[in-house]
Amino acid sequence: MGDFRIAVLASGSGSDLQSVIDGVEDGSIDGRIVVVISDNEDAYALTRAEDHGIEPRYVSRKGLKREEHEEAVTAVIQEFDVDLIVLAGYIRILTPAFIVRHRGKMINIHPALLPLYGGPGMYGMHVHEAVLASGDEVSGCSVHFVDENVDGGPIIAQRTVPVLADDTAETLQARVLEEEHRLLPEVVGLIAAGRVTVDGDRVIVAD
Ligand code: GRF
Numbered sequence: 001m002g003d004f005r006i007a008v009l010a011s012g013s014g015s016d017l018q019s020v021i022d023g024v025e026d027g028s029i030d031g032r033i034v035v036v037i038s039d040n041e042d043a044y045a046l047t048r049a050e051d052h053g054i055e056p057r058y059v060s061r062k063g064l065k066r067e068e069h070e071e072a073v074t075a076v077i078q079e080f081d082v083d084l085i086v087l088a089g090y091i092r093i094l095t096p097a098f099i100v101r102h103r104g105k106m107i108n109i110h111p112a113l114l115p116l117y118g119g120p121g122m123y124g125m126h127v128h129e130a131v132l133a134s135g136d137e138v139s140g141c142s143v144h145f146v147d148e149n150v151d152g153g154p155i156i157a158q159r160t161v162p163v164l165a166d167d168t169a170e171t172l173q174a175r176v177l178e179e180e181h182r183l184l185p186e187v188v189g190l191i192a193a194g195r196v197t198v199d200g201d202r203v204i205v206a207d
Contacts, residue, residue: 014045
């Protein structure tokens with residue numbers, strides 16, 4: 001395992017986290033996850049971390065202002081000296097201060113083909129419902145660097161999936177998620193290998 005140090009932030013089940021764990025364990029990511037941070041004490045993501053010998057950290061929001069909570073998260077990130085922050089189902093919108101502080105080393109995975117179906121309110125099932133309502137024949141997932149715009153920021157890679165005539169939001173979500181589990185570890189692997197650079201709004205992936 002390489003020296004590249006990854007923190008994953010997750011609020012929920014953590015299946016995207018699991019795809020990165022698998023990528024580290026099978027050697028396709030030359031790095032390691034040093035901490036999994038969650039704002040949800042019951043997140044299954046924390047259990048997954050523990051099961052794989054990764055430090056789980058629950059950072060409570062109780063009694064804290066948004067900025068104070070982000071300070072606490074930043075303290076953990078600094079404690080673990082991380083090279084990359086992966087938002088994998090971290091459902092809170094981050095403040096500009098947090099984003100600026102970690103700019104260029106924080107990525108997010110979104111279950112649609114950004115810039116379509118992104119922005120405030122576009123999370124979880126809402127995304128897939130909106131895709132179905134639009135009649136689009138294609139959806140997919142995107143991994144992007146995080147900037148001050150919700151679901152904005154330079155896109156690193158995307159994958160498409162077909163939208164089928166009899167899809168429900170649930171079946172579409174499952175198909176997109178399967179693709180997320182391929183795309184996310186691939187992108188993390190490229191970043192860990194030093195192959196991804198950003199030039200303004202453009203992302204360059206070296207061969
Ligand atoms: C995924 O759909 C991802 O695109 C979005 O949050 C969901 C996380 O799912 N950002 P899981 O908790 O990793 O299973």
